[in-house]
Amino acid sequence: MNQQLIDNISYFIRLSEEEKEWISARFIPRNYNKGDFFLREGQVCREVGFIEKGLVRYFVTKEDGEDLTVDFNKELEYTCNYASFLDHSPSSSSIQCIEPCTILCISYDDLQQLYTHVAEGQKFGRLICEYLYVLAIHKVRSMYSEQPEQRYLQFLDSYADLVPRLPQYYISSYVGVKPPSLSRIRKRLAR
Numbered sequence: 521m522n523q524q525l526i527d528n529i530s531y532f533i534r535l536s537e538e539e540k541e542w543i544s545a546r547f548i549p550r551n552y553n554k555g556d557f558f559l560r561e562g563q564v565c566r567e568v569g570f571i572e573k574g575l576v577r578y579f580v581t582k583e584d585g586e587d588l589t590v591d592f593n594k595e596l597e598y599t600c601n602y603a604s605f606l607d608h609s610p611s612s613s614s615i616q617c618i619e620p621c622t623i624l625c626i627s628y629d630d631l632q633q634l635y636t637h638v639a640e641g642q643k644f645g646r647l648i649c650e651y652l653y654v655l656a657i658h659k660v661r662s663m664y665s666e667q668p669e670q671r672y673l674q675f676l677d678s679y680a681d682l683v684p685r686l687p688q689y690y691i692s693s694y695v696g697v698k699p700p701s702l703s704r705i706r707k708r709l710a711r
Contacts, residue, residue, distance in 0.1 A: 533640035547624035558615040565604035574621025589693040
């Protein structure tokens with residue numbers, strides 16, 4: 521049984537011992553190397569992953585080939601393109617491992633069974649969706665209404681522990697600026 525996964529789910533809902541065993545049997549561990557893709561743009565996302573170890577980034581590729589980093593997930597967080605997963609449409613973004621990763625994966629069908637087999641499974645699904653919705657709204661608002669310096673400060677507030685693990689160009693892409701602009705922002709803030 522993966523205790524980290526069970527502890528995470530138990531934060532949201534109560535689980536019986538039988539439900540813990542049932543859930544653990546449906547999350548399959550997969551190992552990824554640095555640079556491997558959990559999901560490529562254009563593929564249908566067929567699994568939700570719980571990151572046991574490692575770090576991933578979400579990015580979209582512009583027509584000119586430039587990657588724009590839109591999010592990160594680390595240990596003890598879930599990773600998935602939820603829109604693609606829910607409606608089986610091609611993913612509009614990629615999910616790539618920045619570090620070697622161990623990800624516990626559950627298929628769409630098994631997750632649907634979890635919602636019915638686990639007494640509070642529906643509640644778990646609802647709470648996770650509500651949490652993701654709020655995060656998405658905050659990110660969209662930030663990109664349209666805040667200056668890059670404010671977005672960088674929010675990045676530091678949300679992801680301070682990731683700074684040593686991330687190349688600066690991923691951070692600048694996430695903030696929405698070129699690397700030289702991020703350097704200027706960091707110099708201003710250091711004063």
